[in-house]
Amino acid sequence: MKIPRLTTVFVSLFFFFAILSCQQGERQQATDLLSDSLIEADVRLDDKMIREMISSIPNPVEMSALLQKSGIVYSQDLLNPVNNINNYNTNFKKALNLGVYGTDLVYMNIYDRTISTLRYLSNVRDLASDLRVEQFFDYETLNRLSESSRNIDSVLFITNTGFDDMSRYLIDQNRGNISVLISYGTWIESLYIATNVQTVPPKSETIHTRLGEQKKILDNMILLLYTYRNDPYFQNLIDDLMELKVIFDDVSITYVYAEPTIQEVDGTVILVDNSSSEVNISEETVEAITQQVSYIRNKMVE
Amino acid sequence: MKKYNILLSILFAFVLNLNGLSQCGNLMDVCHGKLDDARFIKSWPIQLPEQESGEPLPQVSFKMPLSSGTTYKIFACNAEEYPGEVIISIRNHNDDLVITSYMVEQQRHLPIIKFPVAMSGIYTFSFYFEGGKEGCAIGVVSSVD
Secondary structure, rough: OHHHHHHHHHHHHHHHHHHHHHHHOOOOOOOOOOOOOOOOOOOOOOOOHHHHHHHHHOHHHHHHHHHHHHHOOOOHHHHOOOHHHHHHHOHHHHHHHHHHEEEHHHHHHHOOOOOHHHHHHHHHHHHHHHHOOHHOHHHHHHHHHHOOOOHHHHHHHHHHHHHHHHHHHHOOOOOOHHHHHHHHHHHHHHHHHHHHHHOOHHHHHHHHHHOHHHHHHHHHHHHHHHOOOOOOOHHHHHHHHHHHHHHHHOEEEEEEEOEEEEEEOOOEEEEEOOOOEEOOOOHHHHHHHHHHHHHHHHHHHO | OOHHHHHHHHHHHHHHHHOOOOOOOHHHHHHHHHHHOOOOEEEEEEEOOOOOOOOOEEEEEEEEEOOOOOOOEEEEEEEOOOOEEEEEEEEEOOOOEEEEOOOOHHHHHHHEEEOOOOOOOOEEEEEEHHHHHOEEEEEEEEOOO
């Protein structure tokens, strides 16, 4: 069953990208408040597929950990200022920036900025409360754990699990649109941080490779948003990502599959991956992606 | 090590609470030693009924991107109160089976899989219980330096 389902997705992707390309000049001004109830859509992924595709969006822990492991300096200036929360008066903005602040929280925790996390944690709590999903975060415990850098792994675990459970709950409650927006905010913020940190070769090569790998994720994100394209807010996001997709078209990824082999060392199985992938992305493309991501992100948090 | 045991006790207690898996028993005791010094990335709750006669094997799947250059440590923890022992299978973006946590010829379960990824992509993690038994477990993906 899985193969026809995936085939359908990829065929659908091809056609809807073609249709979307024709709609680029029809951007509408968003004026209405986003309902947090089910949005009617004439074509949409089913809940199972939405759940699967959201889970395929990269976890911000990995990107932040990569930056830290690469020795890249922490930059508070890249984060969404805490006071910006006062600007978010619609469920649309609240959902997007719940993802943004959640990613910022992970970034700070990875870099042991535990003192700074408290206000961001408060913002996550407030936005989650406004969206009626506050039950997935135990703020008192997170606050207590955040007081010491020794508890970082626990904070990451609870934050991450809370977001996962919240996403599942929203989809089950026919509020998948909110879940998609949170994932979008999370992903864009993660990209924004990765593209705006100060790097020099060879560190930058690793980051750029990881950036190029987002090409497939971008397709999935557009497909998720497309489910709700009848809402003008979502259509605006799609338009922005379609411009990003044009830039990502210059990224090429080649895959070579080879049978894995297995070794066993002290009872632990080590899977030797004999396959490989290669990402080709130019400096010019990285720069163009950086600019478009910054444009999208800054519009999102304003 | 002691620090990790304390932290893991807290965090797995939260997982059980958040995922409503308390009825599966105390997975914390079963699972906390496996993470060790790895960095937690993702976990999934798995609770499946017994396979009914003539029905397909109950299983649940999740997708997750894995990145080249990263070594992942993948494992699952079973609730001891349930008869089922969980099996993990991992497929790449082409749906090629990469590995399962059950060695069929030797009829044994692999407690931990270390996977140094060389091909980035979105992988599918499927979970089911040996023999279609009823079971409850947590699947964990972590990374090691």
